[in-house]
Amino acid sequence: MRRNSSTLVYTIIALIFFASCAERQNKSEVQTVDKGTIHLNSIGYLSDSKKEITLSTESKTFELKQLIDNKTVYQGMTTGPDYQEDVNQNLWIADFSDFTDNGEYYIELDNGETSASFLINDSIYDRPFSTVMNSFYLLRCGTSVASEYNGDIFQHESCHHNDGYGDYIGSPGVIIDGTGGWHDAGDYGKYVVNAGITMGILFFTWEHLQQNINESSFRIPGEVDNTLPHYLKELKWEMDWLLKMPYADGSGRVSHKLTRINFSAFIMPEEDDEKRFFTEWSSAATASFAAVAAQASRIFAPYDTEYANRCLSAARLSFNYLIENPEEKPFIQGDFNTGGYQTNDLDDRLWAAAELWESTGEDQYLKYFEKTVAEIDYKSDENWDWGNVSNLALFTYVLSDKSGKAPDVLATISENIVKTADNISKKSYSDFYRRPLDLYYWGCNGTVARQTLNLYVANKLQLNIIYKEVAQNAVDHLFGRNFYNRSFVTGLGHNPPMHPHDRRSGADNIQSPWPGYLVGGGHTATDWVDLEEDYARNEVAINWQAPLVFAIAWLLK
Numbered sequence: 001m002r003r004n005s006s007t008l009v010y011t012i013i014a015l016i017f018f019a020s021c022a023e024r025q026n027k028s029e030v031q032t033v034d035k036g037t038i039h040l041n042s043i044g045y046l047s048d049s050k051k052e053i054t055l056s057t058e059s060k061t062f063e064l065k066q067l068i069d070n071k072t073v074y075q076g077m078t079t080g081p082d083y084q085e086d087v088n089q090n091l092w093i094a095d096f097s098d099f100t101d102n103g104e105y106y107i108e109l110d111n112g113e114t115s116a117s118f119l120i121n122d123s124i125y126d127r128p129f130s131t132v133m134n135s136f137y138l139l140r141c142g143t144s145v146a147s148e149y150n151g152d153i154f155q156h157e158s159c160h161h162n163d164g165y166g167d168y169i170g171s172p173g174v175i176i177d178g179t180g181g182w183h184d185a186g187d188y189g190k191y192v193v194n195a196g197i198t199m200g201i202l203f204f205t206w207e208h209l210q211q212n213i214n215e216s217s218f219r220i221p222g223e224v225d226n227t228l229p230h231y232l233k234e235l236k237w238e239m240d241w242l243l244k245m246p247y248a249d250g251s252g253r254v255s256h257k258l259t260r261i262n263f264s265a266f267i268m269p270e271e272d273d274e275k276r277f278f279t280e281w282s283s284a285a286t287a288s289f290a291a292v293a294a295q296a297s298r299i300f301a302p303y304d305t306e307y308a309n310r311c312l313s314a315a316r317l318s319f320n321y322l323i324e325n326p327e328e329k330p331f332i333q334g335d336f337n338t339g340g341y342q343t344n345d346l347d348d349r350l351w352a353a354a355e356l357w358e359s360t361g362e363d364q365y366l367k368y369f370e371k372t373v374a375e376i377d378y379k380s381d382e383n384w385d386w387g388n389v390s391n392l393a394l395f396t397y398v399l400s401d402k403s404g405k406a407p408d409v410l411a412t413i414s415e416n417i418v419k420t421a422d423n424i425s426k427k428s429y430s431d432f433y434r435r436p437l438d439l440y441y442w443g444c445n446g447t448v449a450r451q452t453l454n455l456y457v458a459n460k461l462q463l464n465i466i467y468k469e470v471a472q473n474a475v476d477h478l479f480g481r482n483f484y485n486r487s488f489v490t491g492l493g494h495n496p497p498m499h500p501h502d503r504r505s506g507a508d509n510i511q512s513p514w515p516g517y518l519v520g521g522g523h524t525a526t527d528w529v530d531l532e533e534d535y536a537r538n539e540v541a542i543n544w545q546a547p548l549v550f551a552i553a554w555l556l557k
């Protein structure tokens, strides 16, 4: 995902893709499927959850029918119409929350129209969770991967063994070990800032929802070593790579990314043999790295003391470098045309301080956090991504049980987090597809998933059933209760994306795309297209996957 790169570059790249992909037109055509007018979460509903769906046709009544014998098990009245301006539609709501029997059902309207079938039971999110987690395994670099899904084997050979060259960090022609980690997105690059927010959210998920995760069925394909929970084992694959990104000079500065000069064509990763380079360091990448390494130190401590200590030393070293060098050091693309991920470092520094404090309890980090958080007015954001991770810092701080927090700082931040969650909730209930985000842009589906963290933390601070309902609304939206009546996640739910901007999916010979990936989404409420070339609307990316893991993990029973 590369929101910061220039339009011109992308226009050129898009033209190259159009030319190079001409022989695979069958994978690139826009699907023209009749949308239908019954918009619902096609994964299904938990038996005790709110069960609400949206209709884009008038129907005064609706029936819930059993798939097995078409027997009507529930009848209700709809509410509406309500006009939804951004899609220019009249919409109705059907609610069957008080129906709780397990089974497989569909909705029938009074005009005879029927919906896709869906399940009601408490294990509906088990498979989505393991599929979305497995998508990280499938992004592994520096190794071969293989995983069966719906009868297809998704696989590639070991890749990028020469990661990477040191030409831009003072060692021309020298290969320094930067192998491993996850490919970032539709391209095969590896970017520290985006790995940072991704790991930050995945570690947060583990810290708060590990009981749900432990009881789920996620297993790494072919993995027989159980010394770590498989969830953490997968995160360690990325962490091991991140630990290779600081400069070898012992300063603590961290290379901003490890990529080619230009994006590759749509080829499999093992065919991508152009030179890849460590780029110059940035202060944002250094701070982001320090935050994640600090998290890793406390999360791996119960399993591997030596590894935990290594992570903590690396986090301290990088943060100390930033203390001694307080000026912003931006990343400059120079020769590079791959993802920029250029961002100010203040939020990343704030986050690093919060995580180092949570892991060590040391006053120096708490003081740094409380001083720096004033510079952002203690503000919690509704709409956030890799460019602003201050929420992660705030969440760690308010949920910490460590002593020493300044009561006024804690109170102000807590109040702001609750206010933000209230705004998110208000927006969800003023949208008749119940989408909690009122903006559309590159990667906004990832933000819809990410807002569930705001709701979770607010719910911890001030228990309110609405917050979890709105998180459910967000998940409903991503799995089909949307304008398109389609799941936004490959391989899951009703009519999912078939042509994501993903090099593996485009370059293998399998019709189905690699499974478990959330696509970025439209830039307006109606302009998303399931088109491989449309990297701005249909790419996949680790920073959208991670909050989807969180959102689903919160719903696991």
Ligand SMILES: [Zn+2]
Binding pocket: 140, 141, 142, 159, 160, 183, 188, 269
């Ligand atoms: Zn690779």
